[in-house]
Amino acid sequence: MRELEGQTITEKKLRELACRMAEAAREVLGLSEDSLKGLYYTLYTDMKIKQKMHEVERQITCVVGRDLRKKYIFRQENETTPLLTFSDEGWIVERRVLRDREIICALIVVLWGILQEAITQEEEEYERNRHTSRRHVK
Amino acid sequence: MEKQTAMEEKLREFARRLAEAAQEIFELSEEFSQDLIDIFYKGVEMNLKLQEMKGQVEYLKEGSQTKFVLRKENEIIPLLTLTDEGWVVEKRVLRDDEVIYALIAALWEVLLRRKVEKAMIREGVGA
Numbered sequence: 001m002r003e004l005e006g007q008t009i010t011e012k013k014l015r016e017l018a019c020r021m022a023e024a025a026r027e028v029l030g031l032s033e034d035s036l037k038g039l040y041y042t043l044y045t046d047m048k049i050k051q052k053m054h055e056v057e058r059q060i061t062c063v064v065g066r067d068l069r070k071k072y073i074f075r076q077e078n079e080t081t082p083l084l085t086f087s088d089e090g091w092i093v094e095r096r097v098l099r100d101r102e103i104i105c106a107l108i109v110v111l112w113g114i115l116q117e118a119i120t121q122e123e124e125e126y127e128r129n130r131h132t133s134r135r136h137v138k
Numbered sequence: 139m140e141k142q143t144a145m146e147e148k149l150r151e152f153a154r155r156l157a158e159a160a161q162e163i164f165e166l167s168e169e170f171s172q173d174l175i176d177i178f179y180k181g182v183e184m185n186l187k188l189q190e191m192k193g194q195v196e197y198l199k200e201g202s203q204t205k206f207v208l209r210k211e212n213e214i215i216p217l218l219t220l221t222d223e224g225w226v227v228e229k230r231v232l233r234d235d236e237v238i239y240a241l242i243a244a245l246w247e248v249l250l251r252r253k254v255e256k257a258m259i260r261e262g263v264g265a
């Protein structure tokens with residue numbers, strides 16, 4: 001019962017956040033009034049999926065194998081499923097058949113994480129280069 | 139270049155507003171304010187790229203085959219195919235960011251379609 005109450009509160013908060021996001025999009029990005037309702041529903045559904053992804057994230061582990069290669073693993077009850085492994089060719093998709101929603105969510109989480117890591121690395125490199133070139137100017 | 143900076147400024151302002159709203163609604167501490175803005179900004183930036191890719195990702199239903207493909211100028215890259223066992227990722231190796239974004243867009247679409255189908259069944263639409 002308490003869990004259900006908590007769920008309803010979170011749902012309400014998510015709806016409010018989606019509403020505020022749509023409002024901010026209209027004011028800051030200049031979106032039209034017409035597209036607002038559609039945007040609200042998209043944002044709300046997106047957040048619901050993200051909420052599920054957040055739950056799934058806890059079941060994902062990144063391990064480094066004996067060959068020093070990064071591997072992402074998904075743990076479900078008594079089962080361990082490898083998702084992606086890094087190789088010289090790129091990221092190898094270990095689990096290519098996606099049977100349920102959880103595994104689809106898990107794969108999105110891992111792929112999203114890889115992109116985020118790449119962006120962070122790029123930003124760090126950019127900052128480093130900026131500092132180096134500044135030193136040269138002096 | 140100027141246009142890009144103006145857009146970047148708008149996105150930062152948008153991220154700031156989102157962080158403010160999240161802080162208020164979820165009663166988050168002020169000390170995480172800047173982190174939250176950075177997270178939202180990165181999220182918005184990545185979502186824009188994802189939206190861009192969504193335009194190139196197509197859902198195809200040909201006869202008994204259902205699939206998602208990435209359509210590029212002179213190339214069609216298969217991403218996902220529906221089989222009796224579930225959705226199959228067509229690419230074994232993911233070499234560039236573009237394909238990763240496209241795959242996320244296709245997987246996201248699978249989840250969205252499922253959600254919509256479920257809601258329609260629940261509400262008796264199309265029954």
